[in-house]
Amino acid sequence: MKVLVYIEAKEGTPLQGSLELLSAANGLGEASAVAVEDTEAAKKAAEYGAKVVVLKTADTSEDAQAAALEDYIKETQPELVLFSGSQLGKDLAPRLAQRFNAGCVTDVTVIEKSGAGVEFVRPAYGGTVLERMSVAGSIQFATVRSGSFAKPEAAEGSVEEKEAGVSEAVKAKIVDAAKEIAEAVDLEGADVIVTGGRGMGDAEGFKLVEELASLLGGVVGASRPAIEEGWASRAHQVGQSGKIVAPKLYIACGVSGAMQHVSGIMGSKYIVAINKDEAASIFDIADVGIVGDVKEILPLLIEEIKNRK
Numbered sequence: 001m002k003v004l005v006y007i008e009a010k011e012g013t014p015l016q017g018s019l020e021l022l023s024a025a026n027g028l029g030e031a032s033a034v035a036v037e038d039t040e041a042a043k044k045a046a047e048y049g050a051k052v053v054v055l056k057t058a059d060t061s062e063d064a065q066a067a068a069l070e071d072y073i074k075e076t077q078p079e080l081v082l083f084s085g086s087q088l089g090k091d092l093a094p095r096l097a098q099r100f101n102a103g104c105v106t107d108v109t110v111i112e113k114s115g116a117g118v119e120f121v122r123p124a125y126g127g128t129v130l131e132r133m134s135v136a137g138s139i140q141f142a143t144v145r146s147g148s149f150a151k152p153e154a155a156e157g158s159v160e161e162k163e164a165g166v167s168e169a170v171k172a173k174i175v176d177a178a179k180e181i182a183e184a185v186d187l188e189g190a191d192v193i194v195t196g197g198r199g200m201g202d203a204e205g206f207k208l209v210e211e212l213a214s215l216l217g218g219v220v221g222a223s224r225p226a227i228e229e230g231w232a233s234r235a236h237q238v239g240q241s242g243k244i245v246a247p248k249l250y251i252a253c254g255v256s257g258a259m260q261h262v263s264g265i266m267g268s269k270y271i272v273a274i275n276k277d278e279a280a281s282i283f284d285i286a287d288v289g290i291v292g293d294v295k296e297i298l299p300l301l302i303e304e305i306k307n308r309k
Helices: 016-026 040-046 060-077 088-097 202-215 224-228 293-309
Strands: 003-004 030-036 051-056 080-084 105-109 110-114 119-124 127-133 138-145 158-163 192-196 217-224 247-251 269-276 288-291
Touching: 003 060, 016 030, 016 080, 016 138, 030 040, 030 060, 030 110, 040 051, 040 158, 051 060, 060 088, 080 088, 080 217, 088 105, 105 119, 105 224, 119 138, 192 202, 202 217, 202 247, 217 224, 224 247, 269 293
Parallel strands: 003 030, 003 080, 030 051, 051 158, 080 138, 105 138, 192 217, 192 247, 247 269, 269 288
Antiparallel strands: 110 119, 119 127
16 A cells, blocks of 8 residues: 655644654555655654755745645545644645545554555544544545654655646745744643643642642643633643643543543553543543642652652
8 A cells, every 4th residue: 555644844844743644554565655845854853754845936825735636636546645644734634535536534542454455443423432434435634643653763764856737726925924923732742641620629730730740750631621711821721622632641630521621631651640630531531539639749740749749
């Protein structure tokens, strides 16, 4: 099976999710990768064994990228094209699927060989069940949830540049770009996330979450209720309406475990939950559960970590 991975980048660096796709592709068959314009990101992806073709075009709007990718896919004829589950990936994948009259599966967490094709697994009904599906046709498109596959080991790859023509079908052009001044929170790439929920009580209580995250070298997360209370900015929100995360360690502090939140943390390798309600749903998925007042437990945990440093 020929598998093509789209390398999405930010400021010259490939997204973690794009690198993970290389592992998925390598396990399925003959893997290759494509990037649009960003040669620096392609070189970094090549450090993980990727054979990357960079489509050079002055126009990097979504319309232009879709047009360039369409031409390249027609030329190379892959059977499966993978995108990260980012906003851009979820925009490009269905656009291209429509142009090839093909199926597009989104939010995939597992891809398995099945005969001459593949089967996809993705969460459904807020993560309460897993849906297994296959798509008919000579080419398939999919977006993959970040954290579903491990980043590949370092290996020697290659980078080739190829000129991409500007399609007359492009209806929109970027005339100017302004960088948004916003808090930068890398939840998707974090190894450790400490998340606070409504159970933290108030903004002062939420500071315990921030202190613990700092001590562990992690990132602060927040449930939707904590965001709505104003204890953290929306950039910290974890869950279906926020960021889908897959850290090595996820500590849920005062988080009840609503379905929308749980579905966003299922990829976490190890989950610790602290909640005074022993019936809280968060304990159903936790590897370690601590029943008690989080505002009493966190100071003890913070003190112990400080003593061991």
